[in-house]
Amino acid sequence: MSRNVLTLADLDREALQEILAWSQRTDLGRPLAGKGAALVFQKPSARTRNSMEMAVVQLGGHPVYIQKEEVGLGTRESPEDVARTLACYHALIAARVMDHRHLDQMAAVAQVPLLNMLSDTDHPLQALADLLTVKQLLGHLEGARIAYVGDANNVARSLAQGCSLLGAELRMACPDGYGFPAEELAGFGAAVTQTDDPQAAVAGAQFVYTDVWVSMGQDSETEVRRKAFAAYQVNEALMANTDDAWFLHCLPAKRGEEVTDGVIDSSKSAVWQQAENRMHTARGAMAWMLRS
Secondary structure, three states: OOOOEOOHHHOOHHHHHHHHHHHOOOOOOOOOOOOEEEEEEOOOOOHHHHHHHHHHHHOOOEEEEEEHHHHOEOOOEOHHHHHHHHHOOOOEEEEEOOOHHHHHHHHHHOOOOEEEEEOOOOOHHHHHHHHHHHHHHHOOOOOOEEEEEOOOOHHHHHHHHHHHHHOOEEEEEOOOOOOOOHHHHHHOOOOEEEEOOHHHHHOOOOEEEEOOOOOOOOHHHHHHHHHHOHHHOEOHHHHOOOOOOEEEEOOOOOEOOOEOHHHHOOOOEOHHHHHHHHHHHHHHHHHHHOOO
16 A cells, blocks of 8 residues: 555555554654654645644654745646655655645655645545544444535545545535535445435434635635525534534634534534644654554
8 A cells, every 4th residue: 555645545444544543642653753744835724734743743753844935836846846856855745735636746756655734625634633533522433423514625525535434424415516426426335425405414413514615715706605505504503403413623614604603612512622633643644654
C-alpha cells in the first residue's frame, strides 16, 4: 500500500483502523526527529495549520509553513517540481490545495509521503477526526448511525468513504442538485444512503453532522445556496427527532445559517472534541505514513 494519504479510499479497512488506533496513542516515538515536514497551504486554515504544526512537533519534527505565493502550484512552478524540491529537504509533504489534480501530480513523483490536508474533492484529515470522535463517544464505529445534513462536499465525501470502510451508517440529507451523483453514491455501498428529507435522515440518528452552506471559493453562489439550503438548518426542532444525538461540525460554523447557537453550544455538541482530534489524528496519520 502507498504511503500517501490523498483520500480515505487510498486506505483499506485495516489501515484506517490502525491510524485511528495510533491517533489515541501518545507513545508513537519521534519518527520526525531532526527532520522537517513541508506544509503547503493554497487555502488558509486555523484548525489545519495549528493541528498539523503541533502534530509534527509531537513527532519530533520541524513544521515549515509554506504560503501559496511561495510555491505557486501550477503557475510559478509545476506541482511535480514543487514535490521534487520539497522532498530534498523534508521527510513528509502535506498540502492543502484548490485542485485535487495537483495532489495527484505531486504524488506521482514525490520521494517522501504526501498527505492531503484538503482538496476540492476530499478532506481525509477531517474525516479521521470525525471517526475518532464518534468512536470515543459511542465506543465503536461499526453500526454507528450518523446523519449528514447539507452539501455533499469534500468533507461529506471523505466521511462517506470512512463509513463505508468501517461499517458505520451514514444518511445524507441534501437538497436536489447538491447530493452525491447516483454512481458515486452506489460506490460507497449500502452504508451510505441519501434523501432530500432532513427529518427522515436524522430519525433515530446518534450523530448529526453539518457544514457551512457556502464554502471557500463559492462566494458567487451565496444567495442561490442560502435559498436551496434554507430548510436544512440543524436546529433544536430537527435534533428533537434524533436518538438524543451528538452534534458534529467541521468548523468554522456560520451560526444562524446551517446551525443555531442552541445546538452548537449545547451539552450534546462535540465540535470542540472534533477540533482537538484534528491534532491527534494528524499525528496518527503521519506516524502511520512514516512507518518503516
